Amino acid sequence: PSRLPGYATHQVGVAGQCPSFAQSNNFFVLFSGLIIQTKNAWKFPGGLSEPGEDIGDTATREVLEETGITSEFQALLSIRQQHGRPDAFGKSDLYIVCRLKPLSFRVSFCPHECLRCEWMALAALATAEEATPITRRVASLLLYGHREGFDKVDLTVRELPALHRGLSYKLYHRDLPELYEKMSAMD
């Protein structure tokens, strides 16, 4: 077989999840996720990466465009690979969910892209029938991280120098304890 690479095989979609604490009407403090409703189901705000755009920047851009919430990238949470999606133009699809930190809280959603947008308690979202399976799973991941530490669920990022003429890249993996971090840190 030819060893030459072909062409781009994947579109990359990125969703952002901004979990936050919020005061409910009943004076309970809820741990909430930011979600939008499309015709199918509740899901996280997100969209396709633009050429040259970093994963975290896609997430914060799409969250702002769809919900009006400003946010800051924290970590990757999950990656989905799917082939044969009818909306992927024959390409495969990678869908990455990021954990973001909200910097504003007032929702002002885009009516072209969603029917509703709200903060929903994550414990409710994790079991909501009208949410997609991936949305429920990520809600569970976030609840777990909220209760036992986000280090349990996060893939954090570091920027490293590339071999090619002054370029750099972003690398995502589990945090390393200091001992192991030092071992390989001759970057």
Added chain:
Amino acid sequence: PSRLPGYATHQVGVAGQCPSFAQSNNFFVLFSGLIIQTKNAWKFPGGLSEPGEDIGDTATREVLEETGITSEFQALLSIRQQHGRPDAFGKSDLYIVCRLKPLSFRVSFCPHECLRCEWMALAALATAEEATPITRRVASLLLYGHREGFDKVDLTVRELPALHRGLSYKLYHRDLPELYEKMSAMD
């Protein structure tokens, strides 16, 4: 701005790392990683995903082609995103490293794709100057996982049903404790 998706923006490369225990000449048991040498440096065997191919299948296929080692997918370890690579035809590049379980151990490497191939002790690889920074980091991740449990570094996979006509997808994230797994498991 247009809300229509464009076209595929990423090529996806996948490398497989088959850590294994091996008896050295000095009768020490080493924890080794499978690596190949290209003109630049030591690195993990790997290559580009073919259209429609799952990440784990790319990893095991490339490892077999380049090294002669058969293996089984275990988990994702890290994800790199890079823009502007000269060998990426103007597309962005995602490079994913998987943890594989070796099913054979005798190296029979492809002379078209590498100069040498061997099992190297991971503690040595984590500090090897002639290895790429990402190779050293993943070696550190694997040492950490070997000593304290691979659950500390792995993103494991589950297959879930897609919304689209009988399709399914693969979803990678940190393992959830049973309590949280059940919560969202109405998939």
